[in-house]
Amino acid sequence: MVRKTLASATFALALAAGSAGAHAEDAPKTFTIGAHMPLTGTLARSGQAFDEGMQVAVKMCNAISPKYKVKVEVIDDESTPAKAVSAVEKLASSGAVAIIGGYGSNIVGPASDASDKLGKTYITAGAVSDELTARGLKTFFRINNNAGYERGIATLLTDLKPKSVSIIASTKEAPALLAAGLDKDLTAAGIKVTVHKFDPAITDFKPIINKIKLQDKPDIIMMSAYENDYVGIIRAAKVLKPNVKLIVGTWSLATPKMYTEFPDLMGNVVGTSFLPFPVEVKSEEGQTFAKLYKEMYKKDIEYLSTLSFVETMVLCDGIFRAAEAGTLESGGLSDEMRKTDRDSLLGRIQFDQTGDNPNFSLSMGQHRDGKIVLVSPKSAATGEIVYPGLPW
Amino acid sequence: MTELVLQALFSGVLIGGVYALVALGLALAFGAMRIINLAHGELVLLAAYMAYLVESRTGLDPYFAIPLALIVVGVASWILFLLVDRIKDHRELNSLILTFAIGIILTNAILLLFASDVRTTSSAFLQDAVSFGDVYAMRGELIAFVLALVLMGVLWWWLKSSWYGRAVRAVSSNRGAAQLMGINPTRIETVSFLVAGALASFAGIALYTMSVVQPATGHALTVKAFIITVLAGVGSIPGVFLGAVLLGLTEALTVTFASSALQELAGMVLFLLVLFFMPNGLFGARARRG
Numbered sequence: 180m181v182r183k184t185l186a187s188a189t190f191a192l193a194l195a196a197g198s199a200g201a202h203a204e205d206a207p208k209t210f211t212i213g214a215h216m217p218l219t220g221t222l223a224r225s226g227q228a229f230d231e232g233m234q235v236a237v238k239m240c241n242a243i244s245p246k247y248k249v250k251v252e253v254i255d256d257e258s259t260p261a262k263a264v265s266a267v268e269k270l271a272s273s274g275a276v277a278i279i280g281g282y283g284s285n286i287v288g289p290a291s292d293a294s295d296k297l298g299k300t301y302i303t304a305g306a307v308s309d310e311l312t313a314r315g316l317k318t319f320f321r322i323n324n325n326a327g328y329e330r331g332i333a334t335l336l337t338d339l340k341p342k343s344v345s346i347i348a349s350t351k352e353a354p355a356l357l358a359a360g361l362d363k364d365l366t367a368a369g370i371k372v373t374v375h376k377f378d379p380a381i382t383d384f385k386p387i388i389n390k391i392k393l394q395d396k397p398d399i400i401m402m403s404a405y406e407n408d409y410v411g412i413i414r415a416a417k418v419l420k421p422n423v424k425l426i427v428g429t430w431s432l433a434t435p436k437m438y439t440e441f442p443d444l445m446g447n448v449v450g451t452s453f454l455p456f457p458v459e460v461k462s463e464e465g466q467t468f469a470k471l472y473k474e475m476y477k478k479d480i481e482y483l484s485t486l487s488f489v490e491t492m493v494l495c496d497g498i499f500r501a502a503e504a505g506t507l508e509s510g511g512l513s514d515e516m517r518k519t520d521r522d523s524l525l526g527r528i529q530f531d532q533t534g535d536n537p538n539f540s541l542s543m544g545q546h547r548d549g550k551i552v553l554v555s556p557k558s559a560a561t562g563e564i565v566y567p568g569l570p571w
Numbered sequence: 572m573t574e575l576v577l578q579a580l581f582s583g584v585l586i587g588g589v590y591a592l593v594a595l596g597l598a599l600a601f602g603a604m605r606i607i608n609l610a611h612g613e614l615v616l617l618a619a620y621m622a623y624l625v626e627s628r629t630g631l632d633p634y635f636a637i638p639l640a641l642i643v644v645g646v647a648s649w650i651l652f653l654l655v656d657r658i659k660d661h662r663e664l665n666s667l668i669l670t671f672a673i674g675i676i677l678t679n680a681i682l683l684l685f686a687s688d689v690r691t692t693s694s695a696f697l698q699d700a701v702s703f704g705d706v707y708a709m710r711g712e713l714i715a716f717v718l719a720l721v722l723m724g725v726l727w728w729w730l731k732s733s734w735y736g737r738a739v740r741a742v743s744s745n746r747g748a749a750q751l752m753g754i755n756p757t758r759i760e761t762v763s764f765l766v767a768g769a770l771a772s773f774a775g776i777a778l779y780t781m782s783v784v785q786p787a788t789g790h791a792l793t794v795k796a797f798i799i800t801v802l803a804g805v806g807s808i809p810g811v812f813l814g815a816v817l818l819g820l821t822e823a824l825t826v827t828f829a830s831s832a833l834q835e836l837a838g839m840v841l842f843l844l845v846l847f848f849m850p851n852g853l854f855g856a857r858a859r860r861g
Binding site for chain 2: 219220221223224226227258350375376377378380381382383385386387389390393394406407410411414417418419420436440441442443
């Protein structure tokens, strides 16, 4: 049944593109895309979500292109940099025309270095450190960055005009970088900021929350962390009940999945988001992605899957363009990628000289009884923010 | 400031109790067989996932998963023992490698079976706040702490007073002499591993009720349990409790007076200091009891 539905959707896509049968007599040329993903290890949750979005994108790319096809070869990097480097080398030697990177700046950094040395184009949606683009690699591209997350959160927080904000930040690279940027932005806006860094191994957040409750007394608690940390922090806050008005977080927080799994913790919590929930996708590409994703994985599109979907679509476009221009085999893919200018579920995608996407910016979504309402920026809002609003 | 310190002390003692519960099984196997079971954290994790399974499928409180966890973790422990028992040469070193490998296999099996998502209890009863004056805890934490105390008492009594307990201590002291006294060392070691598995079952369920678990959690649990076992001194049950509470207090006070980023570092510094000044641990060989 699923296969039949997928086949129908694929056929419909091909028809929509107006190209079905145009080159039916030519055997399509297939290119291999290599991918290293943390399918096991500490980042397995992210790696598996990335893999799902990538697989849907490959299906869609193949459906709309009669002349060229792509297949993806995935290697589990086990959430470690050394395995990621070895995966890149193996994928390059087995003929991959480009590499899709995994998750975490500390892993993507050495892996993209290795890819650059091998002359392979490397794209990622899972590494936001500024150091990655500062290297000036000609083969490195990414669709999201720390600046985009920082902009989205800082816009919301400054609009709310709190007197003070306490930031609870993991010492991992990306959350620490975001916390440092927000500290700077909010302090410049006249807001008192206190940052509490924590070791990722921490399980009991009550001592931190108690410090916030008794010493900082902020209006807003901001979490720059990951899913397991969010649960621990909000749970500790529910126990100690600090006198705050709002709890804000970052990636993978304002998602239907978080509400489904932790409904008692998510009420009124705000996090970065692309889309409201129930999902309202306006573009044809987004609607097809949402439909295929649901068919393949029996769930609504996820935050991380959306990121990997977009990066894979962008890469496919580049590969097809380079193949058409006849430059793919001679290393022309990176030049073609630099010409990218397309709309996506994340907005407009372009790459600057460092390979970064300068247009990346996010909305902020608030959990409301199982729905996610976009509350910031005003231009993207689908509703007013509940402020003060807490899970308890 | 008093309120802050009291909460830190209270949280430190509570988390220490749970650390002790996690470490007990490792300490028992280490004490009885001189085997550091590096898959112990994964056994604890397996029990936590049994709690998740029962809670998500039946809606029952996670503690109803105890029988299932005892069976599943018990079988896993038994298989683990059978594999370890096949090692004839350099048992202490080779068992380290073997149990480390089994830990990896278990982690990935859990990943395949339960996916990589973050899991924790959804029980409102266990998540409710309980206050004692100015200090607060989750009900799940208090239950886990009491469970840790009870299990430590039972284990201490078992090792001290029961025939099997005395046999475990005898095999631990001198395997050959114990055999000459009519004790079957293999049977006693099997019992030790099964009891360690039972302790891991309780620890896993307690962990699930008060913290979050995911497949990668197991290794961190093993490291924590190992630190506590060494802090305590080989074979000391009261030492495990005191070592765990000391570690919990050190971590909580570090968060309160310094930075939460230094919490794990403070624990490791404590570990090194104890090793440096008291190489046999806080309750090392001379003071060993139980």
